[in-house]
Amino acid sequence: GNSVTQMEGPVTLSEEAFLTINCTYTATGYPSLFWYVQYPGEGLQLLLKATKADDKGSNKGFEATYRKETTSFHLEKGSVQVSDSAVYFCALSDRGGNNRLAFGKGNQVVVIP
Amino acid sequence: DTEVTQTPKHLVMGMTNKKSLKCEQHMGHRAMYWYKQKAKKPPELMFVYSYEKLSINESVPSRFSPECPNSSLLNLHLHALQPEDSALYLCASSQESTLSGNTIYFGEGSWLTVV
Numbered sequence: 001g002n003s004v005t006q007m008e009g010p011v012t013l014s015e016e017a018f019l020t021i022n023c024t025y026t027a028t029g030y031p032s033l034f035w036y037v038q039y040p041g042e043g044l045q046l047l048l049k050a051t052k053a054d055d056k057g058s059n060k061g062f063e064a065t066y067r068k069e070t071t072s073f074h075l076e077k078g079s080v081q082v083s084d085s086a087v088y089f090c091a092l093s094d095r096g097g098n099n100r101l102a103f104g105k106g107n108q109v110v111v112i113p
Numbered sequence: 114d115t116e117v118t119q120t121p122k123h124l125v126m127g128m129t130n131k132k133s134l135k136c137e138q139h140m141g142h143r144a145m146y147w148y149k150q151k152a153k154k155p156p157e158l159m160f161v162y163s164y165e166k167l168s169i170n171e172s173v174p175s176r177f178s179p180e181c182p183n184s185s186l187l188n189l190h191l192h193a194l195q196p197e198d199s200a201l202y203l204c205a206s207s208q209e210s211t212l213s214g215n216t217i218y219f220g221e222g223s224w225l226t227v228v
Contacts, residue, residue, distance in 0.1 A: 032215075034216070036219070042221055042222070043119075043201075043203055043219045043220050043221040043222040044156065044203065044219040045219070046216060046218060046219075049216055087153075089155055091155075093215065093217070100158065101156075101158070101217055103155035103156060104155065105154075105155060106153075106154075106155055108153075
């Protein structure tokens with residue numbers, strides 16, 4: 001079945017540091033890939049997406065590239081701000097019926113001033 | 114405008130109460146979803162409605178009863194809940210539930226506490 005793996009544990013970094021959150025997936029066929037962000041006390045917001053290999057999704061300074069050869073969709077941001085503190089979920093949607101989302105476990109990101 | 118609105122934002126209910134969570138979207142989406150999210154965990158799918166018909170029930174206990182009155186509205190009726198049902202309940206929608214690549218848009222959620 002489909003699955004998404006995110007790196008273990010929270011990520012703590014200083015303001016203006018470079019952020020990488022790893023995401024790898026297992027899926028049959030050609031899934032669509034997503035990053036969602038959840039700020040404290042809020043629902044999930046779509047951060048970016050990519051629907052085919054080599055697509056790059058970008059938004060708010062975040063980027064992720066759909067790498068079919070390594071089955072990865074790593075999230076990066078060049079210079080984080082305190083306001084980027086949130087939980088980040090990687091997810092995939094397969095091309096079967098019902099548009100199910102398979103989520104990774106999520107990564108808590110804490111940015112320190 | 115990608116907006117899914119949920120009410121109420123917070124709900125406290127006793128185990129013998131009956132309450133409802135409501136969700137509305139005006140994006141013309143034909144698929145709507147209920148997810149449950151516990152603290153520090155990813156959301157878990159509960160129900161999917163496609164063209165106002167229930168298409169997926171992820172073996173959810175009958176104390177949760179979904180309803181889709183029309184293509185813009187989705188309700189979740191709650192009755193005889195248990196304290197372990199306390200969680201964030203997220204409504205979501207997408208254009209159609211069977212097309213690949215559709216983005217699922219989430220609401221802000223309803224925080225439910227069962228006492």
